[in-house]
Amino acid sequence: DAGVIQSPRHEVTEMGQEVTLRCKPISGHNSLFWYRQTMMRGLELLIYFNNNVPIDDSGMPEDRFSAKMPNASFSTLKIQPSEPRDSAVYFCASSLNLGGETQYFGPGTRLLVL
Amino acid sequence: GESVGLHLPTLSVQEGDNSIINCAYSNSASDYFIWYKQESGKGPQFIIDIRSNMDKRQGQRVTVLLNKTVKHLSLQIAATQPGDSAVYFCAENNNAGNMLTFGGGTRLMVKP
Numbered sequence: 619d620a621g622v623i624q625s626p627r628h629e630v631t632e633m634g635q636e637v638t639l640r641c642k643p644i645s646g647h648n649s650l651f652w653y654r655q656t657m658m659r660g661l662e663l664l665i666y667f668n669n670n671v672p673i674d675d676s677g678m679p680e681d682r683f684s685a686k687m688p689n690a691s692f693s694t695l696k697i698q699p700s701e702p703r704d705s706a707v708y709f710c711a712s713s714l715n716l717g718g719e720t721q722y723f724g725p726g727t728r729l730l731v732l
Numbered sequence: 733g734e735s736v737g738l739h740l741p742t743l744s745v746q747e748g749d750n751s752i753i754n755c756a757y758s759n760s761a762s763d764y765f766i767w768y769k770q771e772s773g774k775g776p777q778f779i780i781d782i783r784s785n786m787d788k789r790q791g792q793r794v795t796v797l798l799n800k801t802v803k804h805l806s807l808q809i810a811a812t813q814p815g816d817s818a819v820y821f822c823a824e825n826n827n828a829g830n831m832l833t834f835g836g837g838t839r840l841m842v843k844p
Contacts, residue, residue: 661834709775723775
């Protein structure tokens with residue numbers, strides 16, 4: 619079975635541009651998580667969804683960040699406008715449900731904002 | 733200028749030796765714990781989990797020990813191999829938000 623799928627794997631953009639990261643969770647998983655990983659702060663939870671509904675977005679750093687999950691098999695994380703400090707690896711993870719469930723991570727999107 | 737960032741503790745072991753990676757967790761109400769392995773350029777990969785009603789769980793070459801009294805979790809890797817070189821994260825489910833809280837990670841380096 620396919621794991622969590624993320625695209626693109628690498629993204630290089632210029633400051634001020636819009637960036638959209640995509641995620642396809644594991645089929646049948648009801649919860650989806652977006653993380654950011656940097657050397658400075660490690661792995662940070664940005665937002666998570668359950669049954670396509672955003673549950674907690676307190677980790678989203680600024681209004682420049684937004685996330686959607688229009689259906690059970692697709693989610694996007696958008697940064698508009700992007701800034702150099704947004705450069706990081708962004709991971710999507712999914713789990714069967716919330717609460718005491720293993721999260722399975724995608725390969726990540728490495729974002730570089732120049 | 734000086735580069736500031738997370739300073740990952742590093743464990744260096746000889747190939748074939750056993751490795752023990754430790755983690756202190758923060759929430760005494762946490763009831764589910766996971767160890768993840770992250771290789772360079774990849775996402776964290778599930779290794780093994782344990783629930784709070786257990787104090788030990790074994791997998792293939794890996795054992796997780798849970799000491800709830802002192803809020804300590806450890807991952808033991810038997811006969812460590814070069815392919816085990818990675819950063820290892822512990823994570824706890826803190827119930828309050830139904831989400832995992834990740835530790836800072838430990839880098840395991842295996843010397844051939």
